[in-house]
Amino acid sequence: MELPQRVHVRTTINGQAQEFLVPPYMSLLDTIREIAGLTGTKEGCLDGNCGACTVSIDGRIVDSCLVLGAEVDGKSITTVEGLATAKGLHPLQQAFLEEAALQCGICTPGFLVAAKGLLDNEPDPSEERIRHWLAGNLCRCTGYDKIVRAVQKAATASH
Amino acid sequence: MVSTFEPKSNYKVIGTRPIRHDGLDKVTGRAIYGADIKLPGMLWAVVVRSPHAHARIKSIDTSAAEAMDGVYAVMTGADLPAQEDRVVDLGEGSANFRWASDNIMASDKALYRGHAVAAVAASDRYIAEMAAGLVKVEYEVLPNATNVVDALAPNAPIILEDLVGDDLGEEVKNTNMASHFRHEFGNVDGSFAKADHVIEREYTMQMVHQGYIEPHNATAIWDQENRVRIWTSTQGAFPVRTQTAGILKLSESRVKVTPLEIGGGFGGKIPIYLEPVCAILSRKSGGRPVKGVMERRSVFEGSGPAPGGVLTVKLGATRDGKLVAAATDIKLEAGAYPGAAVGAAAMCVFSCYDIANTRIDGWDIVVNKPKSSAYRAPGAPQATYAMESAVDELCEAAGFDKMKFRVDNAAHEGTRRGDGVIFQKVGMREVLAATKASPHWRSEIGAPSRPGNKRGRGIASGYWFNIGLKSSVNLALNSDGTVELVEGSTDIGGSRASIAMQAAEVLGITAEEVRPSVVDTESVGYTDVTGGSRTTYATGYAAWKAANSMVDELKRRAALLWEIGEDNIQFEDGVFSSKTDSELKISFKDLAGKLNDTGGPVNTTGAVDLEAAGGAYGTHICDLEIDPETGKTDVVRYTVVQDVGKAIHPSYVEGQMQGGAAQGVGWALNEEYFMNLDGTMMNSTYLDYRMPTSLDLPEIETVIVEVPNPLHPFGVRGVGEVPICPPIAAVANAIHDAVGVRLRDTPMNPGKIMSALEKKG
Numbered sequence: 055m056e057l058p059q060r061v062h063v064r065t066t067i068n069g070q071a072q073e074f075l076v077p078p079y080m081s082l083l084d085t086i087r088e089i090a091g092l093t094g095t096k097e098g099c100l101d102g103n104c105g106a107c108t109v110s111i112d113g114r115i116v117d118s119c120l121v122l123g124a125e126v127d128g129k130s131i132t133t134v135e136g137l138a139t140a141k142g143l144h145p146l147q148q149a150f151l152e153e154a155a156l157q158c159g160i161c162t163p164g165f166l167v168a169a170k171g172l173l174d175n176e177p178d179p180s181e182e183r184i185r186h187w188l189a190g191n192l193c194r195c196t197g198y199d200k201i202v203r204a205v206q207k208a209a210t211a212s213h
Numbered sequence: 214m215v216s217t218f219e220p221k222s223n224y225k226v227i228g229t230r231p232i233r234h235d236g237l238d239k240v241t242g243r244a245i246y247g248a249d250i251k252l253p254g255m256l257w258a259v260v261v262r263s264p265h266a267h268a269r270i271k272s273i274d275t276s277a278a279e280a281m282d283g284v285y286a287v288m289t290g291a292d293l294p295a296q297e298d299r300v301v302d303l304g305e306g307s308a309n310f311r312w313a314s315d316n317i318m319a320s321d322k323a324l325y326r327g328h329a330v331a332a333v334a335a336s337d338r339y340i341a342e343m344a345a346g347l348v349k350v351e352y353e354v355l356p357n358a359t360n361v362v363d364a365l366a367p368n369a370p371i372i373l374e375d376l377v378g379d380d381l382g383e384e385v386k387n388t389n390m391a392s393h394f395r396h397e398f399g400n401v402d403g404s405f406a407k408a409d410h411v412i413e414r415e416y417t418m419q420m421v422h423q424g425y426i427e428p429h430n431a432t433a434i435w436d437q438e439n440r441v442r443i444w445t446s447t448q449g450a451f452p453v454r455t456q457t458a459g460i461l462k463l464s465e466s467r468v469k470v471t472p473l474e475i476g477g478g479f480g481g482k483i484p485i486y487l488e489p490v491c492a493i494l495s496r497k498s499g500g501r502p503v504k505g506v507m508e509r510r511s512v513f514e515g516s517g518p519a520p521g522g523v524l525t526v527k528l529g530a531t532r533d534g535k536l537v538a539a540a541t542d543i544k545l546e547a548g549a550y551p552g553a554a555v556g557a558a559a560m561c562v563f564s565c566y567d568i569a570n571t572r573i574d575g576w577d578i579v580v581n582k583p584k585s586s587a588y589r590a591p592g593a594p595q596a597t598y599a600m601e602s603a604v605d606e607l608c609e610a611a612g613f614d615k616m617k618f619r620v621d622n623a624a625h626e627g628t629r630r631g632d633g634v635i636f637q638k639v640g641m642r643e644v645l646a647a648t649k650a651s652p653h654w655r656s657e658i659g660a661p662s663r664p665g666n667k668r669g670r671g672i673a674s675g676y677w678f679n680i681g682l683k684s685s686v687n688l689a690l691n692s693d694g695t696v697e698l699v700e701g702s703t704d705i706g707g708s709r710a711s712i713a714m715q716a717a718e719v720l721g722i723t724a725e726e727v728r729p730s731v732v733d734t735e736s737v738g739y740t741d742v743t744g745g746s747r748t749t750y751a752t753g754y755a756a757w758k759a760a761n762s763m764v765d766e767l768k769r770r771a772a773l774l775w776e777i778g779e780d781n782i783q784f785e786d787g788v789f790s791s792k793t794d795s796e797l798k799i800s801f802k803d804l805a806g807k808l809n810d811t812g813g814p815v816n817t818t819g820a821v822d823l824e825a826a827g828g829a830y831g832t833h834i835c836d837l838e839i840d841p842e843t844g845k846t847d848v849v850r851y852t853v854v855q856d857v858g859k860a861i862h863p864s865y866v867e868g869q870m871q872g873g874a875a876q877g878v879g880w881a882l883n884e885e886y887f888m889n890l891d892g893t894m895m896n897s898t899y900l901d902y903r904m905p906t907s908l909d910l911p912e913i914e915t916v917i918v919e920v921p922n923p924l925h926p927f928g929v930r931g932v933g934e935v936p937i938c939p940p941i942a943a944v945a946n947a948i949h950d951a952v953g954v955r956l957r958d959t960p961m962n963p964g965k966i967m968s969a970l971e972k973k974g
Contacts, residue, residue: 057282057340079339088337093249094242096476098426099509103899106426134242147240151232154864157706157872159239160246160427160476189908192899194424194477195706196868197875198907 061124067092068136076123082116083107085123086133094134094163098192105191108164109133115171117190134163137170145208146170155204157195165191169205178209215825220859220921220928225786226717227927230864231724233710239474246474247430247446248506255432256285256498258491258505259341261331261348262515263323266359266581266892267370268352270321270330277347278333283340286497287348288490289331290318294462301459303452303483303742310459312373312550316584317460317489323352324372324549325581326893327514329486334494334503357581357892361522361544364389364580372549372579391551391577396559396632399570404538408529410611416599417958419885420521420546423588424876424904427476428512432504433491435461441468441492446475448482448703449742450734460489471733472703479876480587483742484517513897517586518886520546520553521959522578522595526562526603534613536622539568539631543596544576548584553577557678558592561938562600563631564676565641565830566622573631581892587744589873590677590934594880594941598959601673601942606955615946619674619832620645634678640856640920641674641830647918648672648832653852658836667839668849669951674832675938679931680745681823681924684752685738688716688759690815694802696720696763698729701740702752706872706933707865708743714861715753715927719760721787721801738820746931749861750922751823757926758819767804770811774799827922827930831855833874833939835947841970844963846948848878852914858922858930869932871913877940879905885960 060075067090074089081100086092086109095118098106102117109118110132137144146166149155156162165188172179172187179187184205185198193201238244275287296311318329331348335341358364358372371387378385379392405411431445441463447453450472458465475482487505494503507515522545529538541562545553555575563571588594608615623641630636648654658668687699698713713727720727740752768782771789775797783792789804791797799807808815836850853870860866883903887896896902921928941959949955954969 077339084338087249091251092242093245093251096246096426097248097428097506098476099899101509101898101900104426104509134240138241143237143240150240151236154230154233154707154862154868156236156239157865157868158425158427158475158477159235159244160425160474162239163242166240185907189906192424192426192904192906194426194479194876194904195872197871197905197913198910199871199913200864200868202907202912 063124063127065126066130068132078124080123081119082121082123082126083118086118092133092135096160096163105164105168106161108167108191110167110171115168132167134166137166144170145211146205149204149208149211153200153204153207155196155200161191161193165193165201173209173212177212181206215924217923218926224718226714226724227859227861228863230862231710233707234713234729235704235709244474246427246476247444250432250444250473250504252432252502255502255504256334256336257338257341258332258334258487258494258503259345260329260490260505260511261345261350262511263319263326263328263330265323265352265354266326266357267355267372268323269355270319270323271351271353273331274349275331278344281344281347283336284333284344285501286334286494287331288493288497290320292493293318293460293489301455308456313456314460316550317486325583327511327583329515332490332494334498358389359581359888359892361546361578361580364578372581376579389579391547391579393574393576395572395574397572398629398633401538401540401570401572404570405527405529408537409532410607411527411529412603412607412610413525413527414603414606414957415523415525416602417523418521418595418598419959420518420582421880421884422513422518422902423479423481425477425479425481428507428509429486429516430506431487431491432502433488433495434500434502435492435496436500439467443468443470443488444473445470445488446482447472448475448478448705448744450703451701451739452483452742453485453488454734456485457488457492461492469733469735472731475703475705478705479589480591480744481517483744484586486516509899510897513902514894515583517584519588519591520585522546524595524599526599528603528607530607530611534618534621536566536568538570539563540572541599542574544578545592545595546580546582546585547577548580548582550584551577551579553585554587554591558596560630560632560678561593561676562596565624565674567624567628571631582886589876589937593675593677593938594877597673597675597938598941598945601939602945602957605946605949615672616649636828638920638923639828639830640918643918643920644830644832644854644856647916648834648854651852651854651916653834653850653914661838665841667841667951669837669947669949671835671943671946671950672832673939673942673946674830675935676828676830677746677934677938678828679750679826680747681751681826682741682747683822684740684755685818685820686752686755686759687737688763688817690763690805690808692806692808694722694805695726695728696722698727698756699732699737700729700752701732701737702748703731703743705743706868707862708748711749711861711865712753712756716756716760719757719764738818746933747826750826750925750929750931751821753861753929754823754925755819755821758821759817762817762819763815766815766817771799771804773811774807825924827858827924829856829858829930829935831935831939833943835943837944837947837951839948839951839966841952844966846882846966848911850911852916853936854916854918855932855935856918856920856930857932858925859919859928860917861927861929863917866917866932867915870915870936873933873936874913874940875905875910877937878910878944881941881944881959881961883960883962
């Protein structure tokens with residue numbers, strides 16, 4: 055079986071310029087994990103239904119399992135590893151810790167990136183809005199209660 | 214001898230809510246889960262699975278896959294060592310190696326759709342997938358039976374030809390019935406005959422999946438010295454070692470298992486699937502590391518879900534509401550090999566009540582579905598759905614108040630459980646009292662959000678016995694007064710914190726000053742699974758022991774410093790002092806800085822093997838709203854009341870209560886293995902399986918009840934499993950309250966609600 059030629063991609067991940075060759079069939083999720091080596095973004099289902107692989111592309115949140123690595127040429131990607139800065143944790147990360155909003159933690163990176171996508175555009179969302187926005191991210195441990203509270207707390211803390 | 218403890222209340226660390234020690238790595242993406250490991254020269258494994266629910270494997274041709282560029286090894290069931298019958302206890306469940314090996318990879322027959330039949334290792338995942346597609350398997354498709362009714366039918370296909378069933382002690386051949394047992398106490402039939410009110414009802418349930426977001430994974434090296442190293446996401450590194458060594462026919466000491474972070478388990482990550490496959494592929498590729506990660510469809514079709522089944526419950530009561538007799542028949546689907554959690558179901562089914570005359574018949578039935586495994590209180594949610602629905606049905610038939618009936622008949626110290634165990638101090642009455650006092654119970658249901666919709670309220674109680682078993686903890690004291698804690702219990706939901714806090718409480722230091730680590734099987738003593746709600750109980754007990762040994766050793770060191778007798782030293786509030794000379798005192802931290810003057814490092818261990826644990830109860834209140842035009846059901850308010858013994862870290866206790874309730878609500882309303890006639894699960898994606906999202910659930914209120922467990926130094930009972938027991942019945946009872954139909958078949962989805970409403974007219 056003949057394998058197709060790799061595609062040359064220049065992109066920015068968490069503010070850092072990156073350049074790599076990616077097989078044309080490789081998902082962005084695998085590109086981030088296997089080529090860029092950032093394993094904070096998780097695989098849960100590979101069909102866009104769990105949100106564990108949520109990343110932001112040019113400010114828009116997507117399931118990275120549904121995007122090809124070859125599609126992000128010239129784009130800017132943020133993963134969970136890009137949330138904390140030298141100044142400290144993102145308010146969402148701090149709130150997730152304080153509110154015990156994670157149990158196993160596998161869905162946490164996706165929830166954090168998705169919630170950041172909400173708060174970046176809507177700094178004061180209602181509980182209903184938060185629940186609606188996060189409905190694309192599955193958590194099987196918490197029943198969502200403490201996740202919703204943590205997002206509410208982070209929204210308040212960011213004001 | 215079993216030690217018992219008196220409850221205390223003046224704790225400094227226990228009952229507080231520190232930030233968990235592993236939290237930072239988990240919110241920054243640094244935590245390494247099973248699939249995150251990368252080793253030099255690593256290959257990817259992909260498993261070839263049966264598309265048929267029941268088929269004889271006539272031939273497997275791996276030549277095209279082997280010939281592909283980038284492929285290093287291909288294996289089939291023939292590469293697994295031959296096994297004889299040998300049963301091993303895994304803590305929560307057990308395994309017969311002959312069947313466990315056959316489940317890893319089919320030998321002569323595929324017994325369920327998704328059953329592994331071959332596997333490929335290649336240089337990357339995509340090449341491995343392409344190569345897996347080149348493995349040619351020729352099948353002779355056989356008739357299938359995917360539920361207990363079909364499997365027990367007279368003309369049913371026999372799934373395991375060599376199965377010898379045990380029917381109340383009699384051997385049965387040519388059967389799908391692995392076992393039928395009975396527990397009977399008192400005069401059951403005579404009591405039914407004398408009872409004023411008797412009802413008997415049948416309930417049907419479908420198989421469901423634990424639904425952990427992280428797929429199963431394993432990475433293995435089988436090297437040239439015949440040593441196997443495994444990295445995996447598991448609820449128990451030691452049981453993985455036992456199972457892998459058994460299946461590969463190696464001595465356990467040749468297998469080292471490193472547990473990486475685990476993305477959910479709920480009982481489903483106790484059995485192994487990929488570990489021996491990756492190990493054999495590693496050996497066949499010259500000792501290269503081989504990693505495998507299941508696709509989601511394979512997790513549904515090829516891991517270990519929770520059994521569906523058929524349950525009947527018969528209850529008899531006097532006219533003044535005394536429950537005098539109960540009988541049940543519990544038939545659960547084992548999956549393709551024996552071992553449904555029917556024994557545990559029998560231990561739980563009547564356990565909320567004090568009933569003098571009880572009979573329990575349990576049946577373990579083999580069907581053409583994946584081998585079932587534990588799912589959070591295995592067997593108990595099924596039993597509780599049937600029992601707590603039947604209790605409401607009895608109350609409705611006899612006109613009893615449903616809360617009063619539950620209070621009047623509640624189990625208590627001295628009650629005999631359905632399998633004969635006599636309860637020690639238990640908290641059923643306290644839980645019901647707290648339920649009645651809860652804000653939810655004292656509030657009105659409220660008006661529907663839309664005219665025409667109907668609201669209803671249901672309650673249900675549940676019980677889980679919890680387990681003890683073996684745990685080991687090592688402590689090492691640092692010169693700055695902090696303590697390293699090494700444990701063998703993998704941390705699924707905050708147990709590093711709850712165990713470290715128990716050590717800190719004894720040592721008089723803060724939770725943050727104890728640094729917990731979960732380590733591999735060569736770095737700590739034997740520890741059973743994180744399951745059975747045992748970790749905070751048993752591993753916490755081991756930490757308590759190790760911490761007390763450390764205090765004893767430090768008393769010896771203080772005695773050396775002060776040149777006084779050891780028995781003259783006391784330890785209180787983090788300070789060692791002389792009982793007779795008030796000048797002599799030194800803090801835990803300062804003494805830790807003087808270890809070099811008193812004999813060097815202080816390392817202590819705690820090991821336990823606890824036969825008993827403390828059983829626990831919960832009662833749930835569910836308010837829901839139904840649109841009678843569509844059958845759509847929304848849970849609008851939900852409260853979990855539970856006896857936890859003692860909440861070490863209340864946030865994570867609440868988290869267990871909320872998470873278990875959420876899973877139970879999903880089980881009640883949406884979730885099922887929807888099988889077609891070919892034995893194919895038709896909804897093997899998250900989209901179609903439809904677990905609850907954040908939009909499907911309301912805030913889940915929690916009421917923590919603390920009736921200390923006399924068997925634990927701090928009174929811990931274990932909390933993880935009880936909360937999944939009541940929800941299914943609570944939802945069924947609320948549906949009945951809302952629209953007057955009784956659903957005796959899960960999931961209680963809009964279609965079933967609509968047909969019940971139509972039938973009612």
